[in-house]
Amino acid sequence: xxxxxxxxxxxxxxxxxxxxxxxxxxxxxxxxxxxxxxxxxxxxxxxxxxxxxxxxxxxxxxxxxxxxxxxxxxxxxxxxxxxxxxxxxxxxxxxxxxxxxxxxxxxxxxxxxxxxxxxxxxxxxxxxxxxxxxxxxxxxxxxxxxxxxxxxxxxxxxxxxxxxxxxxxxxxxxxxxxxxxxxxxxxxxxxxxxxxxxxxxxxxxxxxxxxxxxxxxxxxxxxxxxxxxxxxxxxxxxxxxxxxxxxxxxxxxxxxxxxxxxxxxxxxxxxxxxxxxxxxxxxxxxxxxxxxxxxxxxxxxxxxxxxxxxxxxxxxxxxxxxxxxxxxxxxxxxxxxxxxxxxxxxxxxxxxxxxxxxxxxxxxxxxxxxxxxxxxxxxxxxxxxxxxxxxxxxxxxxxxxxxxxxx
Numbered sequence: 582x583x584x585x586x587x588x589x590x591x592x593x594x595x596x597x598x599x600x601x602x603x604x605x606x607x608x609x610x611x612x613x614x615x616x617x618x619x620x621x622x623x624x625x626x627x628x629x630x631x632x633x634x635x636x637x638x639x640x641x642x643x644x645x646x647x648x649x650x651x652x653x654x655x656x657x658x659x660x661x662x663x664x665x666x667x668x669x670x671x672x673x674x675x676x677x678x679x680x681x682x683x684x685x686x687x688x689x690x691x692x693x694x695x696x697x698x699x700x701x702x703x704x705x706x707x708x709x710x711x712x713x714x715x716x717x718x719x720x721x722x723x724x725x726x727x728x729x730x731x732x733x734x735x736x737x738x739x740x741x742x743x744x745x746x747x748x749x750x751x752x753x754x755x756x757x758x759x760x761x762x763x764x765x766x767x768x769x770x771x772x773x774x775x776x777x778x779x780x781x782x783x784x785x786x787x788x789x790x791x792x793x794x795x796x797x798x799x800x801x802x803x804x805x806x807x808x809x810x811x812x813x814x815x816x817x818x819x820x821x822x823x824x825x826x827x828x829x830x831x832x833x834x835x836x837x838x839x840x841x842x843x844x845x846x847x848x849x850x851x852x853x854x855x856x857x858x859x860x861x862x863x864x865x866x867x868x869x870x871x872x873x874x875x876x877x878x879x880x881x882x883x884x885x886x887x888x889x890x891x892x893x894x895x896x897x898x899x900x901x902x903x904x905x906x907x908x909x910x911x912x913x914x915x916x917x918x919x920x921x922x923x924x925x926x927x928x929x930x931x932x933x934x935x936x937x938x939x940x941x942x943x944x945x946x947x948x949x950x951x952x953x954x955x956x957x958x959x960x961x962x963x964x965x966x967x968x969x970x971x972x973x974x975x976x977x978x979x980x981x982x983x984x985x986x987x988x
């Protein structure tokens with residue numbers, strides 16, 4: 582009888598699967614903290630403002646870790662840095678669960694920001710080295726983060742109510758530890774990536790080198806687009822449930838269900854937007870997503886009925902699938918040897934700017950109302966869409982592959 586050969590699992594997809602699971606783990610460990618704020622207040626006797634400062638510190642450290650993680654990936658290999666990120670996340674989440682005071686909790690939250698911040702840039706470089714269709718792959722990769730956003734509130738509520746907040750936070754450490762074990766056991770060690778010029782990693786972290794990368798027009802424009810998207814994404818993540826309760830009069834459970842639906846839309850569209858950007862161009866897809874978001878935020882700002890809130894939230898979820906086309910645009914604009922530290926610099930820049938979103942929208946909502954706060958988000962995304970149209974009109978026809986409009 583002829584011998585039947587069963588094809589082996591493509592090691593590229595082993596790497597992609599590992600990264601999706603790892604991104605879910607590191608993001609879950611971060612997102613488990615926010616739903617447990619009331620329990621943390623009761624345990625440590627601190628205000629919401631104090632907990633807010635701790636969480637802000639975690640995200641700022643997360644942003645500032647992007648460049649070092651990219652440099653480390655260039656020097657030591659991205660897989661090693663991904664493993665380090667999972668290990669650091671596991672240790673930080675365990676330490677958070679055992680923190681005896683608010684001060685130590687804050688210190689361990691910073692460590693969690695470091696661990697999570699080490700992850701994404703080298704993981705993106707690892708995948709970009711193995712796949713040609715970068716947009717689709719980034720989209721699939723980002724599903725891990727979006728699913729974590731959907732799971733974290735429910736997991737925190739269920740486990741926290743039954744076993745307490747320490748066990749809930751510790752569950753994030755357990756997930757990260759499992760992903761670390763799987764990565765060590767069946768990680769993509771056999772993958773042979775496309776050859777890249779050797780770099781010394783750390784030398785490329787000199788400030789003038791980073792400024793040179795970030796001020797290159799295609800990179801700078803990509804970072805600006807990402808900052809617009811991140812500004813809206815973090816503001817939405819922070820305030821959408823409260824906005825639905827206070828502006829639309831929804832119950833907490835109804836607002837939570839609609840917030841969960843938002844995450845479902847975002848997660849489902851990540852691979853789609855990535856594939857579409859590979860097929861139709863980065864800017865075409867980004868412009869369409871930003872336009873949908875501007876319409877969605879406008880409808881939310883001026884409306885007051887549930888019948889309008891549902892499609893408006895869906896449009897906002899569509900817009901928040903901007904990550905794959907915009908990040909692919911940045912990757913396209915970087916040379917192979919720059920994809921570690923260069924992409925890290927881009928992420929640091931746009932996350933730091935985007936982190937202003939909750940503060941600006943929250944302050945505006947306090948002083949001028951929710952309509953003004955969400956109206957600002959509509960204006961920001963509309964401005965991004967207009968900038969893309971203008972860039973198409975004024976830039977020369979010779980553009981980087983995938984970063985032009987194909988109408």
